[in-house]
Amino acid sequence: MIPVFDGHNDFLQRMVAAGPDRDRLWLQGDGTGHLDLPRMKAGGFAGGFFAIWTPSPPGPDDALAAMLKKDPPFALDLPPEIPAAQALPHAIAQAGQLMAMARTGTLDICRTAAELRASIEAGRIAAILHIEGAEPIPDLDALHVWHAMGLRSLGPVWSRPTRYGHGVPFAFPASPDTGPGLTEAGKELVGECNRLRIMLDLSHLNEKGFDDVARLSDAPLVASHSCAHAVAPSSRNLTDRQxxxxxxxGGLVGLNYAVGFLHPEGRREPMHGFEIMLRHLDHLLAHLGEDGVALGSDFDGADMPVDLADAGALQALVQAMLAHGYGRELVEKIAWKNWLGVLQRTWGA
Structure with missing residues (x-):
């Protein structure tokens, strides 16, 4: 079994929703969603980025609900920025769930590359605390607080605007060039993340914001869960220039498994087999090289391909890469080694 290190999941929301049943959900599973400890172990899921994300308030024009009902073409407006006072309770609750998972002795919240390796070698899940959309971080003092709590990866936006920048809307076909770049606060955020060695995640950021981070950051550029725009022209996918x-x-892209971002026509119909995923991987490898491609599932946050229905099926993807002609050394790089390499280069330890 080749271990898999994952660039993005949204499991913590399910933990919050489980309430008093959270330990049972984590340790035994409940037959729903994409992740739990038994399925991770079955699929060789060695660790990954556990995302803290603030949902938009429900409303009649809910963008995600509308997106799931639409066939392409579509271009959906997103809700406005969520104030920090509303986002912070959601974020703290999700961070608390990750810490509760660690208290079971099955998972480590890792702050260094050395801790990642030690956790994987010990057979525990190696978790990185990630915030997707910086609404719970109203200023740089708060960034330092989150860093002290274990934050080691940050996406300035989740598609909605924040005080730091602008995300891409859900649109197909569409370019990621959809609005202005980083705000002045966003530019300061980049510098402080560099000083603290917090990885900046470019997934969801629009093209001008991407370019601002590229110009300002001294760290490798990373998109944790994105696909190739040349294969599927979603606004969420990365162009060849990017x-x-x-x-x-010297950065990296983690392949997103979400059907809507993989499908060349943007459809969210059931996707069988791995041919389209391999088409994206081929394209990413051609443009990023063997050290620049990894995996970023979006488990528990999106619709998955039929043959990759949850973490228990990860070795089917591994076998598909081997059968496609990728040698074992390359598959190991894509599956886990490239993530550890880019984090070593970013964190410095």
Whole structure:
């Protein structure tokens, strides 16, 4: 079994929703969703980025609900920025769930590359605390608080605008060039994340914001869960120009498994087999090289391909890569080694 290190999941929301049944959900599973400890172990899931994300308030024009009902083409407006006072309770609750998982002795919240390796070698889940959308971080003092709590990866936006920048809307077909770049606060955030060695995640950020991070950051550029725009022209996917910028920085892209971002026509119909995923991987490898491609599932946050229905099926993807002609050394890089390499280069330890 080849271990898999994952660039993005949304499991913590399910933990919050489980309430008093959270330990049972984590340790035994409940037959729903994509992740739990038994399925991770069955699929070789060695660790990954556990995302803290603030949902938009429900409303009649809920963008995600509308997106799931629409066939392409579509272009959906997103809700406005969520104030920090509303986002913070959601974020603290999700951080608390990750810490509760660690208290079971089955998972480690890792702050260094050395801790990641030690956790994987010990057979525990190696978790990185990630915030997707910086609404719970109203200023740089708060960033330092989150860093002290274990934050080691940050996406300035989740598609909605924040005080730091602008995300891409859900649109197909569409370019990621959809609005202005980083705000002045966003530019300061980049510098402080560099000083604290917090990885900056470019997934969801629009093209001008991407370019601002590329210009300002001294760290490798990373998109934790994105696909190739040349294969599927979603606004969420990365253009060849963006891939070239990431490659020049020594960065990395984690392939998103979400059907709507993989499908060349943007459809969310059931996807069988691995041919389209391999088409994206081939394209990413051609533009990023063997050290610049990894995996970023979006488990528990999106619709998955039929043959990759949950973490228990990860070795089917591994076998598909081997059968496609990727040698074992390359598959190991994509599956886990490239993530550890880019984090070593970013964190410095």
């Amino acid at each position: 891939l070239a910028v990431i490659a020049e920085s």
